[in-house]
Amino acid sequence: MAAAAKSSSSKTKSAKPRRTRRTSRRDPLAITLLKKDHREVEGWFDEYEQLEKDAEKLELFNKIALALKVHTQIEEEIFYPENRGEVEDDLMDEAYVEHDGAKKLIAEIEAMKPGEEFYDAKVKVLGEYIKHHVKEEEQPGGMFAQAKKGDEDLEAMGERLKLRKEELMTQLGGKSAH
Numbered sequence: 001m002a003a004a005a006k007s008s009s010s011k012t013k014s015a016k017p018r019r020t021r022r023t024s025r026r027d028p029l030a031i032t033l034l035k036k037d038h039r040e041v042e043g044w045f046d047e048y049e050q051l052e053k054d055a056e057k058l059e060l061f062n063k064i065a066l067a068l069k070v071h072t073q074i075e076e077e078i079f080y081p082e083n084r085g086e087v088e089d090d091l092m093d094e095a096y097v098e099h100d101g102a103k104k105l106i107a108e109i110e111a112m113k114p115g116e117e118f119y120d121a122k123v124k125v126l127g128e129y130i131k132h133h134v135k136e137e138e139q140p141g142g143m144f145a146q147a148k149k150g151d152e153d154l155e156a157m158g159e160r161l162k163l164r165k166e167e168l169m170t171q172l173g174g175k176s177a178h
């Protein structure tokens, strides 16, 4: 008798919608855009390793350099300062210093030609350096995670990052944009 009562009450169970989507897992636009840049440039560093011709290396490095200049600039103009206060100061300061290190290495490589001694090694080290930096931004408890917990509107910030990126790609891209 008890069993019969149980089975009849369980019939209505399936009507309930299951909430499987965790809204906190979806990144706001600012984070989505910056992560997309990260994946793109990481892919290019991997691609670089497969290249043998100097002309191809130069072309790909120019693409990497432009992407990194634009990305670090939009972070420094918009994302970092606007999240200052939401993110631990030490972490934020280290990110700026890492950007500076990357910029110096980019400038060194730009002053060289593929085929020159240490060219490939410098590109490789830049790639490793960037991967380290990106990890610090994206890892649990890192810069992006802290920013997401903060009060800034990261959707609206994403729109501004996008616009500024477009402007800078045109401005800095010039000859190598096509």
Ligand SMILES: [Fe+2]
Residues within 6 Å of the ligand: 072, 075, 095, 099, 133, 137
């Ligand atoms: Fe960064």
Ligand SMILES: [Fe+2]
Residues within 6 Å of the ligand: 034, 038, 071, 075, 134, 137
């Ligand atoms: Fe970044």
